[in-house]
Amino acid sequence: MFTSLNSRALAVSLCIFMAFLLVWHLATQSGGPVQQMDPEYAKLMGLTATKGTSAMPGPLDVAAKIWEHIKSPFYDRGPNDKGIGIQLAYSIARVMAGYLIAVMVALPLGFLIGMSPMMSKALDPFIQIMKPVSPLAWMPLALYTIKDSSISSIFVIFICSVWPMLINTAFGVASVRKEWINVARTLEVRPLRKAFTIILPAAAPTIFTGMRISIGIAWLVIVAAEMLVGGTGIGYFVWNEWNNLSISNVIVSILVIGVVGMILDQILAFFARKVTYPE
Amino acid sequence: MSQVSEASTNIQSDERFISIEGIARHYPAPGGDRTTIFQNVWFSVKRGEFCCVIGHSGCGKTTVLNMLAGLELPDEGVNIVDGKAIEGPSLDRAVIFQSHALLPWRTVLGNVAYAVASRWPAWKREQINDHARKYIKLVGLAGSEFKRPSELSGGMKQRVGIARALSIEPKMMLMDEPFSALDALTRGSLQDEVRRICLDTGQSTFMITHDVDEAIYLADKIVLMTNGPGAMVAEIVDNPLPRNRDRINLHKLPDYYAVRNHLIDFLVTGSKIFRDNIPVGYDPRRPPVVRPAAPAPATPGDRKAA
Numbered sequence: 001m002f003t004s005l006n007s008r009a010l011a012v013s014l015c016i017f018m019a020f021l022l023v024w025h026l027a028t029q030s031g032g033p034v035q036q037m038d039p040e041y042a043k044l045m046g047l048t049a050t051k052g053t054s055a056m057p058g059p060l061d062v063a064a065k066i067w068e069h070i071k072s073p074f075y076d077r078g079p080n081d082k083g084i085g086i087q088l089a090y091s092i093a094r095v096m097a098g099y100l101i102a103v104m105v106a107l108p109l110g111f112l113i114g115m116s117p118m119m120s121k122a123l124d125p126f127i128q129i130m131k132p133v134s135p136l137a138w139m140p141l142a143l144y145t146i147k148d149s150s151i152s153s154i155f156v157i158f159i160c161s162v163w164p165m166l167i168n169t170a171f172g173v174a175s176v177r178k179e180w181i182n183v184a185r186t187l188e189v190r191p192l193r194k195a196f197t198i199i200l201p202a203a204a205p206t207i208f209t210g211m212r213i214s215i216g217i218a219w220l221v222i223v224a225a226e227m228l229v230g231g232t233g234i235g236y237f238v239w240n241e242w243n244n245l246s247i248s249n250v251i252v253s254i255l256v257i258g259v260v261g262m263i264l265d266q267i268l269a270f271f272a273r274k275v276t277y278p279e
Numbered sequence: 280m281s282q283v284s285e286a287s288t289n290i291q292s293d294e295r296f297i298s299i300e301g302i303a304r305h306y307p308a309p310g311g312d313r314t315t316i317f318q319n320v321w322f323s324v325k326r327g328e329f330c331c332v333i334g335h336s337g338c339g340k341t342t343v344l345n346m347l348a349g350l351e352l353p354d355e356g357v358n359i360v361d362g363k364a365i366e367g368p369s370l371d372r373a374v375i376f377q378s379h380a381l382l383p384w385r386t387v388l389g390n391v392a393y394a395v396a397s398r399w400p401a402w403k404r405e406q407i408n409d410h411a412r413k414y415i416k417l418v419g420l421a422g423s424e425f426k427r428p429s430e431l432s433g434g435m436k437q438r439v440g441i442a443r444a445l446s447i448e449p450k451m452m453l454m455d456e457p458f459s460a461l462d463a464l465t466r467g468s469l470q471d472e473v474r475r476i477c478l479d480t481g482q483s484t485f486m487i488t489h490d491v492d493e494a495i496y497l498a499d500k501i502v503l504m505t506n507g508p509g510a511m512v513a514e515i516v517d518n519p520l521p522r523n524r525d526r527i528n529l530h531k532l533p534d535y536y537a538v539r540n541h542l543i544d545f546l547v548t549g550s551k552i553f554r555d556n557i558p559v560g561y562d563p564r565r566p567p568v569v570r571p572a573a574p575a576p577a578t579p580g581d582r583k584a585a
Contacts, residue, residue, distance in 0.1 A: 177380075179376055180380060180382060183376075183380050185349075185350060185368040186369075186373065186374045187397035188369065197393065198382070278383065278427070
């Protein structure tokens with residue numbers, strides 16, 4: 001039955017998952033010591049102190065919470081109580097906006113840098129200094145100049161996803177095989193046609209690798225950015241639920257962020273496979 | 280009157296269809312000097328002629344070919360094809376690259392069609408594909424049109440390269456050791472096909488090779504280059520074998536061993552010592568033309584004496 005590698009791996013995955021759920025369940029089950037106190041004071045102290053139950057939810061609480069969210073993902077009861085679907089939609093929209101602007105800037109600029117050794121040298125110091133800056137460090141500057149928190153987080157997404165795409169595009173374009181360029185030269189191919197029919201397809205796998213790294217970073221950064229600027233988005237949702245001390249919701253958010261990140265990565269991986277050519 | 284002069288220029292351009300006139304390549308060397316790879320190279324190729332260049336690695340053969348292709352320009356001298364100096368790459372001169380240089384993201388048909396579409400940009404898609412298919416069939420790859428280069432063997436890839444070069448109907452073909460990466464059997468059958476195609480289409484061909492037998496089988500004229508740096512054309516061997524030779528009986532032709540020994544002697548010793556023993560009367564502008572031939576058959580009297 002467990003002959004193929006995949007089925008054995010699946011069995012091990014399920015075992016690990018079950019064991020994890022079991023340990024989690026047992027760890028959150030046992031009650032701590034109960035203290036005697038004034039009822040008024042007990043209200044302030046919460047269930048941990050009065051009944052000994054942990055504020056850390058068990059797997060069943062989280063499952064119930066997930067079901068709750070699945071039933072109504074898009075409810076809107078005012079600024080501090082929106083469905084997780086709405087929050088995700090805000091985050092994804094910001095990531096897409098920042099990411100697409102980054103694509104529009106990084107690909108042409110990367111082409112220029114890759115084609116021209118002079119431009120490559122000229123722009124290198126700027127790239128080397130700007131690349132290691134944490135994207136969140138741009139936030140105050142963005143807030144001051146743009147004066148809009150939502151657009152500022154889009155800008156932060158742009159600035160964090162532009163570097164891997166730029167560097168990979170430049171590298172991919174610069175390392176197109178000489179012989180393919182020579183084919184185009186002997187066929188007297190015009191520069192624009194050469195760019196689209198030789199250099200772009202030759203560099204596409206490298207470009208998509210950069211785009212895949214970028215979408216990963218963008219999704220990491222949006223959570224942090226939204227925690228900072230607040231208002232809407234999955235990052236804000238996490239922080240808001242922490243302030244509400246709803247650990248269940250925080251755990252659900254972590255799961256959702258992970259799943260969405262994986263989907264984004266797989267979409268880019270799909271396109272990367274489409275443009276990869278075997279040699 | 281004008282007719283006469285026209286005829287004479289035609290003869291001129293047929294006799295010296297490709298004319299290599301005093302070309303040189305220098306590289307800067309450490310210490311401000313320069314290294315000369317080759318210099319004062321002169322020779323010409325007739326229209327419809329198959330010309331091979333033989334020489335050791337480093338003598339600049341590939342550079343000469345790249346200059347004819349227009350991918351590089353000489354530091355001195357000029358290359359003239361069909362009466363025009365070469366100033367850059369041209370669709371008139373097709374190159375078959377040593378490493379086949381197919382575009383791996385395109386199919387066989389896509390690779391050939393890319394060249395056809397570059398040659399005739401105004402053509403419709405169907406016309407381009409029909410033309411490409413014709414040349415794919417010519418090199419014996421009909422049925423493989425939609426394969427990608429990664430699915431082809433080395434010999435098939437090189438066939439696609441040949442089809443791509445022929446499809447643009449060039450005035451001449453330039454081949455840079457096109458068969459050196461192939462196994463002996465594949466190489467043999469591809470040489471047969473290249474020879475057939477070149478004879479059928481009357482192509483002028485310039486080919487670089489390391490392989491003496493390949494040169495003897497294919498070439499009308501074999502240019503011998505001495506070792507670099509400072510390489511030069513030692514001599515030009517006029518292939519004495521009949522034009523309608525075939526591979527199987529090649530080694531039975533009377534002059535075969537004379538040519539072969541001459542070439543091998545040159546590669547083993549001549550290419551090294553030529554520079555130090557330049558023959559009297561050697562003129563780089565007119566390298567000596569040699570036509571090796573078998574010694575006259577020995578008479579019965581001679582044999583007795585021996």
